[in-house]
Amino acid sequence: MKSVELIDVTKTYGNGSVIIKNLNLSIQSGEFFVLVGPSGCGKSTILRMIAGLEGMTSGTLLIGGKPANLLPPSKRSLSMVFQNYALYPHLTARENIIFGLKAHRIGKDIVEKRLREAAEMLNLAPCLDRKPRQLSGGQRQRIALARSIVSEAPICLMDEPLSNLDAKLRARMRSEIRRIQRKIGTTMIYVTHDQIEAMTMGDRMAVLHDGTVQQIGRPIDVYNHPDHTFVASFIGSPQMNLMPAVYDDVQKILRIGASWTITRELPIAGGEVILGIRPENIHPATHPASAQNKAIHFSANIIDTEILGNETQLTFLLDHQTWTAKWEGQWTIPDQSAQEMVILPENLLVFDRKDGHILYDPKRSQKVEEVTV
Amino acid sequence: MVMEQTEIKEGADFPATNAREQPINRLFGTQPAAWLYLLPSLILFAVFVFYPLFRTLQLSFFLSDSKGLPTVFVGFNNYARLLSSPEFLASAGSTLLFVLYTVPTTIILALILALLANEKLKGIGFFRTIFSSSMGISVAASSVVWLFIFNPSAGILNRLLSLLGVTGINWLADPNWALFSVSLTTIWLHLGFTFLILLGGLQNIDEHLYENAQIEGCGYWYRLRRITLPMLSPTLFFVITVSMIDAFQTFGQIDLLTKGGPGNATNLIVYSIYQKAFINFDFGMASAEVIVLFLCILLITALQFKFGERKVHYQ
DSSP: OOOEEEEEEEEEOTTSOEEEEEEEEEEOTTOEEEEEOOTTSSHHHHHHHHHTSSOOSEEEEEETTEEOTTSOGGGSOEEEEOTTTTOOTTSOHHHHHTHHHHHTTOOHHHHHHHHHHHHHHTTOGGGTTSOGGGSOHHHHHHHHHHHHHHTTOSEEEEESTTTTSOHHHHHHHHHHHHHHHHHHOOEEEEEESOHHHHHHHOSEEEEEETTEEEEEEOHHHHHHSOSBHHHHHHSSSSOOEEEEEEEETTTTEEEETTTEEEEOOOSSOSEEEEEEEOGGGEEETTSGGGGSTTOEEEEEEEEEEEEETTEEEEEEEETTEEEEEEEESOOOOOTTOEEEEEEOGGGOEEEETTTOBEEEOTTOOSSHHHHHO | OHHHHHHHHHHHHOGGGHHHHHHHHHHHOSOHHHHHHHHHHHHHHIIIIIHHHHHHHHHTTEEEOTTSOEEEEOTTHHHHHHHHOHHHHHHHHHHHHHHHHHHHHHHHHHHHHHHHHTSOOTTHHHHHHHHHGGGGSOHHHHHHHHHHHHOTTTOHHHHHHHHTTOOOOOTTTSTTTHHHHHHHHHHHHHHHHHHHHHHHHHHTSOHHHHHHHHHTTOOHHHHIIIIIHHHHHHHHHHHHHHHHHHHHTOOHHHHHHTTTOSTTTTOOHHHHHHIIIIISOOHHHHHHHHHHHHHHHHHHHHHIIIIIGGGOOOO
16 A cells, blocks of 8 residues: 655646645555545545646655656556546446456456455445446446456545435445445545545545645544634534634623623633634533533524434524524424523634634644644 | 427317317327427428439339420339449449448548547647538539649649659549549548547547546557447447448539549449439439439448447447
8 A cells, every 4th residue: 555645736727727736745555535625626636636637737746655746647556436437338337347457458367356356345246247327326336436446556546436326325335435445455535525424434634725725634633623714614514603703802801793792711812703613512501511600601592493303403693693503302492482502611612813713722732822823 | 398388278278179189189199289390390301302202213113205204104114224234233333332432431531530639739629620621612612623633734643643753643534543533532522521520429428438547557549449439439330321321422523523434434323313314314214223222322221220230339
């Protein structure tokens, strides 16, 4: 297995538009690395540059520690799964899987063995002799996976491979891809716009926005400690509540909107900030958290409730701002009724309103000082 | 959707007509409005294709006067005369030869040009325009240009040959070269159209298929053989069928370049039909020849569909 490293990579198109700005990524050997971001953030371009399907404007690509900028795609020891699977419609599933092996004139016994193993791993045996158009979306997806597996390339690139599947199948394929990656240990670089895939599949992920990396880290760390309001709003569903506030560092008061104030000392300079709190950290008044004396109590008018099985999503208005809360259990609350709620100050994140960077994250002990400068 | 709505509205507005619609329904199916939409093309086909075809068939069983009106019914006599005439057999032979010279050459050349022009290079649009430009030139204009090119004393072909020290060829007047020369003109004429259709077919092939092959390390020829040609096969099949039919029906360049001569070396079937009908005024025999040609093309096209289409991969 091989590592992949991108150093100071920039990509601009002929008309001068910058797609990727000074990208630095270091993907370890055998790692499942997810590139996540909204459409148009350049994540597919990064993948295509690693594959060699697109050139870089500047920067260095190292594959297995060796410079690979000038290598043709076939010499980069990687395989790729495309969003539309790129199956050959005139070939059977079997021929599709061994297409590349045949081009390399690999021995028949080895081809058969690899095909059998891949087909077994993905339960493909019954549909090997059918053409792609006779197969379901999920089966086509597996053929594309099998094609990448039989190549035994140490690096596998995937470009939104699950986006054409229905929700149920997508959930199953998520764990299946993860299972296969663990089993054969390839270095995986996985592009997606779906934050659930990023959260559940990756060892680490990079959140991209407008061609720059916003944050790199383990999914849980990115979720718990977003560096930026963009990451905070992009990762997590429903998204984090973010609202403008002003911190008065003389009176030690945080003013949210016109009427709501929280008296609390924060280790930051006064000024305009953005306050963030995850929906699941807003609790009902009956929650044990409300017994703590530092708990912040407030009341709000519910405008909508959605019961999603074992949890309930509430939307409420606070100072003309729409907030979302996620409560465990099934709550039937009439619309427009006032509801007592409680939050704990350690769950409040404070971001700079100008550039969106994190100013204060109570649960993250280190790094906070350097950010507050 | 629209048609259904119309039907319901009519039914609702005029309930009395429902009973009268029954036999009409039996004749035109449950959606008579569909026939209305087909009517314009049906009328055009009837006037310009079906009626002339029927009249030709009728004429082929008659002797005719000089205005082409049927006079004496002779049954299959015209066909018997035609099939036993050495002139017709020679004509059929040279037509087959002509098809063999032109169709494969045109398609192979056009395919090579289309593969070149399909590369993503700067300024490729210029070459695409040049390669397809012969499509925009009429048979008459290009035949005149080729007359100059073929001219034995002043033509550029013989000038080039004399530069190489080769004695000039009498391109259009030498029975050994005339069919070749007409074929050359025809290949040039059809190249643009065939190129354009094939280029369109190439551009329809999903780019990802090539990218995947690139990553898997397949060479150019492997990609051409395993991806491009199979994916292009519906287009190729169309082009082969249309070019064959076109070649069998060649007329304009013959009339302008050789008038069927020298001897009968370039007297292709359609030209011989023209000569029979409008120079010898033997409309009955000409009609019989038309029907024979029609049946031949029908047969070849049917065979193509039966055996060629197996190798075609529709998506």
